[in-house]
Amino acid sequence: MLIDKYAYINKLANFNPYIKFTMVAMALAIATIVSNNYVNILILITMSLLTVVVGGIPLNRYIKALLIPLVFLVVSIVSVLISISQKDVYVARIEVLRYYIGFTEESLFQSIHILTRVFACLSATFFLAFTTSINQLIRIFKKLRVPNVVIELLILTYRSIFIFLEEMQEIYRAQEIRFGYSGYRNSFRSTALLMKSLFIRVLQKYEDMVISLECKLYNGEFKIGD
Amino acid sequence: MKNKKYLGFIVSLLLIVTPSISYGMHIMEGFLPAKWALVWTVLSLPFLIYGILKIDKMFKNDTNAKVLLGLAGGFTFVLSALKIPSVTGSCSHPTGVGLGAILFGPTVMTVLGTIVLLFQSLLLAHGGLTTLGANVFSMAIVGPFVSYGIYAGLKKSKMNKTFVVFLAAALGDLATYIVTATQLGVAFPDPVTGIAGSLTSFLGIFAITQVPLAIVEGILTAIVYNLLVEY
C-alpha cells in the first residue's frame, strides 16, 4: 500500500499528470501491440530509470513491488513453456512413463517474449503508480470523459479504502495479541470475525456519513474542480 | 441484525465480494498479448456499460447509495489486503468486488468490481492495466454472476441457508478460476498439444491453489454470513 504514499512525495509528484499518463499509455500500447523484445527491454529500462532515478523511488522498494506478481509469473510461464506429449518434439525433455515433458523452441521464444512484455508493462504501470497520485488520475479520467458516476465512485472508494485499512489493522492487532491467529482454526474464526466487524462498521459509517452529508447540503453530486 | 433492510445487502455483498474476485488469480500486467487483452475488454464492456446506466438510474432515486457503494468498494478492496489462512499454509489475498446484487442488480457489482480491480493494480500491483479487461470478465462478471445465480436460484429451496451461501461463494470462486485458466489457455496454445493441452495445463497447475481456496472461502463466507444474521 505504500505505493500510494510515494505517489504524493516523489520528485515527479507535481509534474504534469497528463504527460505522465500519456507516456504510460503509449508505453503500454507499444509493449502489447508492437511487442518486440528489444523495444520491451528499452521500455523497461526507460521506465525504471524514470521511476527510480528521476522520481526518486528507493530501489529496494521498487524491486520489491516488481516481485509482487512473481508467483503468478513463474507458475504461468512454466505452463506456457513446458508441455507434455507422447511425441518427442522437444528441444530439451525428460521422459516419464512413455510421456515426454519438455519445451520446444517456439515455446521457449514465446516465454522469453512474454517475460520482456510483462516487465515492460509492469515498469510502465509502476511508473504511473509510483509517481502519479490517484487524486491526479481522477482528474485525468474526468478529462477523458469517464462517466460521472464512475468518477464519483472512484473518489468515494479511494477515500474509504484508507478508512477501512486503518480499522482493519486495528481490529487485526487486537485479535492478534489475544492469540486470535495462533493456529489454523483460530485464524479462520478470527478472520471471519474480522470481516464481520469490518462489515458492521461499513454500515455504521454509512449511517453517520449520511447525516454529515445532510449538514453539508449534499445535493446528490460529488463534484471536483478541474 | 438491527436493520432488516441491510440483510439483502449483506448477503449479496458477501456472496459477490468475497467469492469470485476474492481469491481469484489476477492475470498480471502485460501477460496477455494485445489481441486477447482487447477481446476480453470488448466482451466486458457491455456489462460495464449496462451497469453504469443502472447505477446512474439508481443514484437518481437514492443519492445516498453513492456513499454506500463507495464504502462497499473500500471494504472489498481492504479485504484484499487481508491475509486469509489457506490450506497450503501460504497466504493468499482475497480481493472482493461487488455489491448488492439483490438490492441493486448483479451488473452494479461489475462496475464496482472494475473500480476495485483498477485500484488493486495501481495500489497493490495485483493485476494490471492491460489485463484489466480480462480480469474484469472473470472476476467482476462471471464469478459474481455465478454466485448470484446460485444464491437466487436456491434461496427459496429447502436447502440449508448456510449451505446455499457456501455453494454460491465456492462455486463463484471456482468459476472465476476456470475462466482465468481458459483466458490463459486460449491465449497461449501449446505448440504441441494445442489449446486443449494448454487449457489442461493451466487448469491443472492452478487447481492446486484455487480449488482448496474456493472451499476455504466458501466456508469463511458461510461463517461470516451466520455471524451477521445472528447480529
Add this chain to the structure above:
Amino acid sequence: MIKIEALNYQYEDGTKALVDVNMDLGKGDVIGIIGANGSGKSTLFLNMLGILKPREGSIKYQGKILKYDRKSLREYRKEVTMVFQDPEKQLFYSRVYDDVAFTLRNLNYDENHIQDRVNTALQKVRAEELKDKPTHFLSYGQKKRVAIAGVLVMDTKVLLLDEPTAGLDPHMTRQIKGIIKEVSKEKKLVISSHDMDFIYEICDYIYVLGNGRVLGEGETKEIFLRTSLLEEALLEKPWLIKIHEGLGLPLYRYESELFQEN
C-alpha cells in the same frame, strides 16, 4: 436564535431519549451542553439540526417553527450546522481542498469564489499548508481542523460542536480553544464536551442534561457551583471551582486571572 420548546423525542423502540426539553440558545454566545454519556446530548444535537424530528414540541429559529420539508431544512442548514466528533466521518474527499470546497460546490458557487472562501476557512483553522495534502496522510488533529474548516466555509450563524477536543493532546486542545474563541466572535456556538475545565473556560451559558432531561441551566460560574446538580448529572467540577470552594480563594474564570492576582 434557536429556541427549543417542550421537545420530546423517542427512539423507534419506544425508549424516551429526550423528555420535555426547553432551551433558549439566545441566553449566551457560547452555550455549553454537558451531561454523562447517554444523557441525550447527541440526540439533542441531531434534533437541533433537523435530522431527527421530535415527537412533540418544536425547534424555533429566528422565531419561526422549523419545518421538515427538504427546502426548509436546506435553508435552515445554511444557518445552522455542526462539526461532529469523529473527523473521519465528515471527510469525503482524498484531497483537503476538495473536501473543504464540498459544501460550496453543492450550492453551485463559482470556482473563484469557492477558492477564496476555502482559503479563508483553512486560514481560520491554521491549516493553509494542508490544502493539497491527501486526507489520509493527515494526523488526527489535522483531520479535525480540516473538518472544522469544511463547516466554517459555509459561514452559518450557528455552529454546533460535538466534543471538539476529544482525542486531542494538550497542545492541539489549546489550538482548538484558540480557533473556537476566534470563531465565537462571529457566530453563536453550541458545544458539548466531557472536559469540564474546557467547558468552564469557553462557555458562558450552560445546560446540564441527564437521562434526556434538562437538569439545570445557568451562567457558567453559577452552574458549576451547584454541587448537587453536578452530582446528579454524574459530572465533575472544574478545578478553578474546586480551589475556590476548597481553599477559599476568589472565584476565577480563567487560569491566567488566578495566577496574576495571587
Add this chain to the structure above:
Amino acid sequence: MIKIEALNYQYEDGTKALVDVNMDLGKGDVIGIIGANGSGKSTLFLNMLGILKPREGSIKYQGKILKYDRKSLREYRKEVTMVFQDPEKQLFYSRVYDDVAFTLRNLNYDENHIQDRVNTALQKVRAEELKDKPTHFLSYGQKKRVAIAGVLVMDTKVLLLDEPTAGLDPHMTRQIKGIIKEVSKEKKLVISSHDMDFIYEICDYIYVLGNGRVLGEGETKEIFLRTSLLEEALLEKPWLIKIHEGLGLPLYRYESELFQEN
C-alpha cells in the same frame, strides 16, 4: 521486567518513528508514557508488544531479549498484553461472555476453567451483570470495561493501556481510575494518556516522548515540575502542579490531600 534498549524504529518509507529509545519499566509500578499526538507512543506500544519489530535495539523481558518467532511471541504475550484505545475495535462477538472468553478459547482452555476466569475478570471491571448482554447494545463506557475484562482474563504480568479514559465522561473516568488502581496491585501497568491530571494521579514514574525520542524521564512529581521539558513536548502541567508553582502552596499528589490540609 521490560527493558527497552537503544530501540530504533522506521516506517517502510524511511520515516523515523522511534529514535534511540531506552526505557526501564522496572522503575515504577504504574508507568506513564506521555507525549503529543504523533510523538511515537502508539508505535512504541506496538514495539513493546512485539507487533512491530525494531530496526535496531531490543526489547528485554525478564532479562531475555525478545525473539520474534511465533512461539516466543506467544509466550511473551501471555505475560504482556494491551488494551487499545477504541473498544469498538476490540469487541468481536455479539455476546459479552464470548468476547471475554475469546483469548482463553484461543488457547484451548477447558470451558469450566474459562467460566471461572471470565467471571473473575468481569467482576474486576464491575461488569458481571453485562455477561449475557449483546455487545452492540452496551454504552461506550461499558464497552470499554468489557474490553479491559477481555484482556484481564489472561492474567498477564504487564498490561499496557492506551488512552484508557478517552471519550469517557467524568463519572466513567472515575470508574476506570478505580479499576486501574485495583489492577495495579497485581500487575505492572504502562499507561499513555493526553489527560495530564489523570497521569499525575495514577502514575509513579513517567517517560516523556517527543518526535520519537525520550525527552525526559523521572518520578511523577519531578517530571511535571520540569517546565521547559513539558513545553518542548507540547504538553501541559496538571493543575495541582500549577497551583503549587503559581500560588506557592505545597506540592500535593492528590486532590484529597490538598483539600484536607487546607
